[in-house]
Amino acid sequence: MTEALQTVNRYPDYHRTAARTAIANVVGVAPEWVAVDNGSGSLLHGLARLVIEPGTTAIYGWPSFEAYPASVALAGGSPSPVDLNAEGAMDLAALRDAMGDSTRLVVLCNPNNPTGGFIGIDDLRAFLSSVPDNVLVVLDEAYREFVTAEDVSESIALVHEFENVAIVRTMSKSYGLAGVRAGYVIAQERIALALRRSSVGFALNSVADAAIIAAFSPEGLQIAEERIQRIVAERERFLAALTAAGVSHLPTESNFVFIHGDAAELTKRFEAQGVMSRPFPHAGGVRITIGAPAENDAALAVFN
Structure with missing residues (x-):
């Protein structure tokens, strides 16, 4: 990051290729399946814009991250919160019951913010199997690295299994880079490419780009x-x-x-x-x- 400051008179990598490749090599997907932006909040807004328009709805557990209703409303859709279960995790049965013909987006915060409740991979897989293909399911895994119930890599398999799933992760928590503003999405190429094409050019600055590359190095x-x-x-x-x-x-x-x-x-x-x-x-x-x-x-x- 310090070295990157010496060349801030130059534009950053428009396509964020090196950062996407660094993430892809660690996560175990192709770089084409990765989108990077200045914080997971920007990515959540970008994903909402891909599928939400007036007359459509998005469902998510509540209370949860405030960006969900904000991103849906800004895209012109209707936010539809669903109560959490007794342990502060997503109530998957209630979310499934809340889905209707106008639903285009489901957001699952796992572990949930602010309650910390967690849903395991088997329950997530069963839920995703019941979601129509025309509904985008976003797994917000901002706190995934702190999970001890299962390996952090478990959920990546869901992206391979389901074409309508996007995993959002952040560099703010376990990597200690909250002020840098960097996050990434893992999704099949169709979604990742659409997200990259609709993002703001040069939004990821060169210092944040260097931070991602360094964070995903062995050191x-x-x-x-x-x-x-x-x-x-x-x-x-x-x-x-x-x-x-x-x-x-x-x-x-x-x-x-x-x-x-x-x-x-x-x-x-x-x-x-x-x-x-x-x-x-x-x-x-x-x-x-x-x-x-x-x-x-x-x-x-x-x-x-």
């Missing part, structure tokens, strides 16, 4: 894996402490924990400990992101 992957292991270990310690203290919370496969309670009150209690939490009043609690051990101890001190 970059090792750094990310070490970071993931530390975060997962801290997550398990945090969950165990909450359980021991009798604090109600949801199970999580992500790098955050959803704690039940009055959102405003919990937010104030965390602020008193110098901890920033994310309130979700409509979901009945707050989300705490797992940080360094000292930061996690400060959050846990709220319940001592």
Whole structure:
């Protein structure tokens, strides 16, 4: 990234070929199956624009990432949220029941943000088998690297099996590049190509391009894996402490924990400990992101 700064007087790679190839080599698909943009949010908006128009609908679990209803509304469609299941994951049966003739897009956040609920590969495969071919299913896997229930690569098989599936991942979480703004999509060539053709030219700057290439190098992957292991270990310690203290919370496969309670009150209690939490009043609690051990101890001190 530092080296890339020396040549910012030049335009970046318009086709993002090197970045797409770096991702493809690690994920195990052809570069033609990869689209890259400045953050997964941009890619979510791009995917919505491919299939949504006035008179069509998109369904997704709720509460979840705020970009889903925003992207659908901007594309001229109607957002249609569906309640999560009791463990804070996508309710696949309810989502299937909510689908109708006007449905063109289904978004599955897995693990779900802000609740951390996770759906395994077998249940996803069964759900996808029931979705009509004219409906695009987007798997938002922003937090996939933190999942321990199954290997991070498991879901890539779904892209090979289903032509109407697109996996969205981000460089913001496990790779620690939130400020750089970079994300990618894995989908069969028809979808990936349409996404690349409809994206804004040169939207991915040369520093972000270099960051992706470095992150998917052997050295970059090792750094990310070490970071993931530390975060997962801290997550398990945090969950165990909450359980021991009798604090109600949801199970999580992500790098955050959803704690039940009055959102405003919990937010104030965390602020008193110098901890920033994310309130979700409509979901009945707050989300705490797992940080360094000292930061996690400060959050846990709220319940001592």
